[in-house]
Amino acid sequence: MTRIDATFQRLKAEGKKAFVAYVMAGDPDYDTSLAVVKGLPGAGVDVIELGLPFTDPMADGPTIQLAGQRALEGGMTLKRTLALAAEFRKTDRTTPIVLMGYYNPIYSHGVAAFLKDAGKAGIDGLIVVDLPPEEDEELCLPASAAGMNFIRLATPTTDARRLPKVLQNTSGFLYYVSITGITGAAEANAGIVAPEVARIKASTDIPVVVGFGIKTPESAEAIARVADGVVVGSAIVDLIGNGRPVAEVLDFVRGLADGAHRA
DSSP, X not given: OOHHHHHHHHHHHHTOOEEEEEEETTSSOHHHHHHHHHHTGGGTXXXXXXXXXXXXOTTOOHHHHHHHHHHHHTTOOHHHHHHHHHHHHTTOSSSOEEEEEOHHHHHHHOHHHHHHHHHHHTOOEEEETTOOGGGTTTTHHHHHHTTOEEOXXXXXXXXXXXXXXXXXXXXXXXXXXXXXXXXXXXXXXXXXXXXXXXXXXXXXXXXXXXXXXXXSHHHHHHXXXXXXXXXXXXXXXXXXXXXXXXXXXXXXXXXXXXXXXHO
């Protein structure tokens, strides 16, 4: 059982929904990013999504694109991202970390070397948005064999024929994208999301967590009521990009987490 599996099992026993927070590794710099990440569990975050900076983040909107650019300009790399995770693990052995990004940096590092290094750094799961299920032998299956969850995305356009393929090797949780389009583009609507989550849950026992378009404690609560958890990324990254102090960022995160946990 991974830390992700254990976290969802614990939350279910407590009758609570999961709050997942996304931040870009190295944004706006290594030290500030590490301070934010270290503060997330205390702000109520159940699972940390750590963005891996990449030059061509095709699924991301301007907020996260700019965060990646800032991180890359500050010298952030895959190795430094794993170093940040390892530093976090020195004081937190329980909070799951999901590394979210694109396949190119992993491929360049070498899959076997990456999985070894990521395991040592304390990474629990992967979201690699540009690797479809047809490419599971590239990374998904080796990651699963190495004891990591491989988390897949489903979207409003994932129909009944496609869904079984998406689910077949997914573990940890399924990330349901609440809107069509890029990150930060629109606001999630619980009334629209609810039947889609129910449709997916009819086909799988793994938790379904909803992301994209959740920006306030109220929307976090509304979406969490119809799912197993929520993800907030752009709204947090936007504060970091605007140069807000770490304490202010964490206060904002705490409000979002409280909203999700009220559901």
